[in-house]
Amino acid sequence: SQQGEEDPQALSIQEGENATMNCSYKTSINNLQWYRQNSGRGLVHLILIRSNEREKHSGRLRVTLDTSKKSSSLLITASRAADTASYFCATDEIQAGTALIFGKGTTLSVSS
Amino acid sequence: GAGVSQSPRYKVAKRGQDVALRCDPISGHVSLFWYQQALGQGPEFLTYFQNEAQLDKSGLPSDRFFAERPEGSVSTLKIQRTQQEDSAVYLCASSPGPMWGYTFGSGTRLTVV
Numbered sequence: 001s002q003q004g005e006e007d008p009q010a011l012s013i014q015e016g017e018n019a020t021m022n023c024s025y026k027t028s029i030n031n032l033q034w035y036r037q038n039s040g041r042g043l044v045h046l047i048l049i050r051s052n053e054r055e056k057h058s059g060r061l062r063v064t065l066d067t068s069k070k071s072s073s074l075l076i077t078a079s080r081a082a083d084t085a086s087y088f089c090a091t092d093e094i095q096a097g098t099a100l101i102f103g104k105g106t107t108l109s110v111s112s
Numbered sequence: 113g114a115g116v117s118q119s120p121r122y123k124v125a126k127r128g129q130d131v132a133l134r135c136d137p138i139s140g141h142v143s144l145f146w147y148q149q150a151l152g153q154g155p156e157f158l159t160y161f162q163n164e165a166q167l168d169k170s171g172l173p174s175d176r177f178f179a180e181r182p183e184g185s186v187s188t189l190k191i192q193r194t195q196q197e198d199s200a201v202y203l204c205a206s207s208p209g210p211m212w213g214y215t216f217g218s219g220t221r222l223t224v225v
Contacts, residue, residue, distance in 0.1 A: 033213055042116075042203060043155070045213035088154050092211070099145050099168060100214060102154040 006089060006106040013110055019076040021106040023089030024069075030092045032065055033100065034074050037086045046074075046087075051094075079110045114138075118204050118217035125194045125224050133189045133220045137206030144187050145214065146179055147203040155203055161187060194224045 007022045025032070031050045035043040049056045049065045049072070056063045062075040076083055086107050090100040117136040125131050137144050143162055147155035148171075157171040163184040172179070176195075181187040191198055201221050205214035 031211060035214075035216075042216035042218045043205075043214075045215065048211075048213050050211070099157050099160040101157060102147075104154045 006087070006103045008106060009104070010107045011109070013079055013108075015080055015110055015112045017079055017110075019079050019083070019108055019110070021074045021087050021089075021108070023072045023074070023103055025072075025089070025091045025103075026070065027091075028094040029067075030094050032063075032072050033090045033092070034061075034063060034072075035088045035090060035102075037088065037105070039085075043088065076108075079108075081110050081112045084108060084110045116204055116206050116215050116217035118202075118220050120220060121218065123220055123222050125222065127196060127224055128193050129224075130190065130192045131194055131222065133191075133202050133204075133222070135187045135189070135204030135206075135217060137185065137187070137204070138215055139185070140208070141206035141215075142184075142209050143207040144181055145205045145207070146187070146189050147205065148173075149201045149203055149219070151200075158189070158202075191222075194222075196224050198222060199224045 005024050013019055031048050033048045034046045037043045047058050047063050049063050060077045065072045086105040088102050088105045090102045119134045145160050146158040148158055149155045159169040159179045160167050161181040164181050176192045178190045201219040203219045205216045207214045
């Protein structure tokens with residue numbers, strides 16, 4: 001089963017534009033994480049935001065978390081062709097001893 | 113090692129054949145996870161180890177799937193009597209513990225013919 005739902009499913013933008021992806025989830029969480037996956041490769045951890053945090057930055061990435069709406073967003077600023085990948089949100093449910101549950105992902109295409 | 117290593121990278125199995133997929137996690141990582149990823153989908157949880165203890169195997173799709181981590185480091189995912197619906201990428205990840213991100217391997221792409 002998948003906890004998170006990313007929106008949109010696919011996003012196409014030009015280099016230099018910003019890309020925003022959203023994630024909604026269902027249960028209470030300890031933290032929410034975002035991962036990137038290039039075609040045919042494993043997932044790469046991008047950023048972790050804890051349930052008591054509202055916003056976090058890492059380089060060109062900005063993540064927000066709204067626990068009252070059970071939603072998160074990932075903003076990539078000044079996108080580059082190399083940002084082309086699938087992006088997944090994953091939630092760590094508050095119940096102890098569980099593994100991350102991933103959404104279905106957003107496929108981002110950045111054209112030069 | 114520097115990262116999570118999975119082998120083989122690709123595996124083609126005839127229907128009914130048994131397969132074993134190996135995962136070498138990052139040294140010292142307590143937690144190890146197996147996921148199954150179908151084309152165009154997100155990773156689906158299979159099972160989770162903390163050291164050698166299998167804490168959760170609720171995601172294993174059938175009793176043909178079996179995972180072990182006998183010494184708390186290397187893990188093997190075994191699939192018996194493979195079926196076509198088992199075709200997928202099998203991803204292994206490790207983590208130092210709760211509240212940390214996961215480091216994923218490149219996966220094993222299993223094709224059952």
